[in-house]
Amino acid sequence: MSDVAALAGVSHQTVSRVLNDHPSVRPGTRARVLDAVEALGYRRNSAARTLVTRRSGTIGVVTSGSALFGPISTLLAIERAARDGGLFVSVVTVRQWDAAEVRTALDHFMDQGVDGAVVIANQDDALDAVRTWDARIPVVVVGSQDVPSGRLRAVAVDQYAGACTAVWHLLDLGHRSIAHLTGPMDWIDARERLRGWRDELEWAGRAVPAPIDGDWTAERGFRVGLALADGELPTAVFAANDQLALGLLHAFAQRGVRVPQDVSVVGFDAVDGSDHFVPPLTTVHQDFEGLGQRCLAVLRTAIDGEAASAETIVPRLIVRASTAAPRTPEA
Amino acid sequence: MSDVAALAGVSHQTVSRVLNDHPSVRPGTRARVLDAVEALGYRRNSAARTLVTRRSGTIGVVTSGSALFGPISTLLAIERAARDGGLFVSVVTVRQWDAAEVRTALDHFMDQGVDGAVVIANQDDALDAVRTWDARIPVVVVGSQDVPSGRLRAVAVDQYAGACTAVWHLLDLGHRSIAHLTGPMDWIDARERLRGWRDELEWAGRAVPAPIDGDWTAERGFRVGLALADGELPTAVFAANDQLALGLLHAFAQRGVRVPQDVSVVGFDAVDGSDHFVPPLTTVHQDFEGLGQRCLAVLRTAIDGEAASAETIVPRLIVRASTAAPRTPEA
DNA sequence: AGCATGAATGTGAGCGCTAACATCTAGAGC
């Protein structure tokens, strides 16, 4: 930096001012400094900046190490939103959401001087871990609908609304017996989707069957599909994600159960390729791009100490060939 | 740090030594310092460390912003490998692989003082962009099989070998007319898979039909599948990835073409759920975990100035129900 | 002319840490 200052014939402080867009620098001086920067190929050392400003222009993101659709899409969207806002992203993945691992990750981010952190925490354990960390930097939790407290903020897609839309679609087609294949119950998303399914059925005055426990895997969907086909088949199944739905479709195909003629299937996520499942899957699309942007907006306001808006993102139903009216509409 | 030193009754330098595992510190002193650290909840400021050591314990990863299976899996694997090795990861995604964007990303990493960088560059543009950046830090390119040059290293999965295995499997079953639905030709992976298919057919003394241009999408696979079903159907199709294969399966199902009885289909990637496509897809599995580890090992040796081993990872064929011997084995 | 005013620039200190060197201490060897 002093080299630049010398070449431009100014003090190091003026160079600093130019680089930080300080107002009171004469245009001529600014130009001279910029030329010197260019000529010398000078690049500011961000470690030194961070040391003195206590700001790194970086945010930390903690997410699960699994390649699940939701977390991954969220991560990518956050990175994009951050970069659009001139921030950079550090990532730590955790194997399990135990408090120690999360705390280690967040502590690391603090050491690094990140301006804020995001935790993509769709699971209870993750949330607990974050809550028990006494946050000295702003932290946004993606996936929960908590109210802001301390330095914690929450941003989420409204899974409940998504599930309601999906179930309503089936009710609207005339279905009455709508089964639900859930995600793992320690996932908030899974519970919200379950709740949406249940409430929607209750509002419609329908009996609510016992939900079928699932994880997020196609394998589980397949097993359940076989069992359903061999036993009492509902007229529609709402699966908690597309993988489960894919497994159902496979099982039904194998047993000669036709979709949607014999049974309708709805998924959740609108993963790539779900439009070419056999048959193309009716599913619920979440706007991850919007989620990422919202996330960053909230983080920004938290960093600047302002109040945060706790808006949620509402997902959208995509109707495709896997759903239709039941063949013999029940009275 | 001076607080810790005061509490432990030593100098700040001794504290530094303890924290850096310097050998010549008496066990008693070390314990006292550690206690003080614990009592005060002291955490070392990494910006200050980076400033003086010129090492941040961080690596940068540049990847595409798309949620494609390969790049994502690679990213996650690298993060895991890095963390296991005590390194942290900064991520920048690029929208397009233009030289300017890549250079910006790498420059940023340099400013940040990363110890090295990884570019997940399966596309020509990406490679060009990296090559034209005069690397002053070690950079590992994932996806190319370049020889090391300067500070550049390369690590890759052997796409060619994977394709050969897949095609060999079909030849072995008795197939003769094996079509290939390619990926985008500006992807190295796509070209390598194409090359493997072609060479394998040639070695077997079979005629090599014109490859069918594709991208990575199920939609494209679907279109091609319809065209094939309506025209001249080969006895087997090798699709450059699972999404394309999924589209093919959909098209064939729609046209009443049975898989594998009428046509065999092979994919590439072994994405989650490919075991529950209808029918379950024969595909090629890449060991991303291993790729990530190799990647970090190479980066490490590059950082320490040692020579790098340019080993590649060999993918593995997974045979499932989508392939079988052709019904009327051609002479 | 003389002085307040504010914009443009320079000066010094210090962020928290580590590297290099200086110093001290205890035991070995004669």
Place this chain on the structure above:
DNA sequence: GCTCTAGATGTTAGCGCTCACATTCATGCT
């Protein structure tokens, strides 16, 4: 008892930057 040595510790400087303050300079006012 004395030096020698090596291990354990302390001292000083400086990484590259920004902040707070000091200084300079042109401008407009009485």
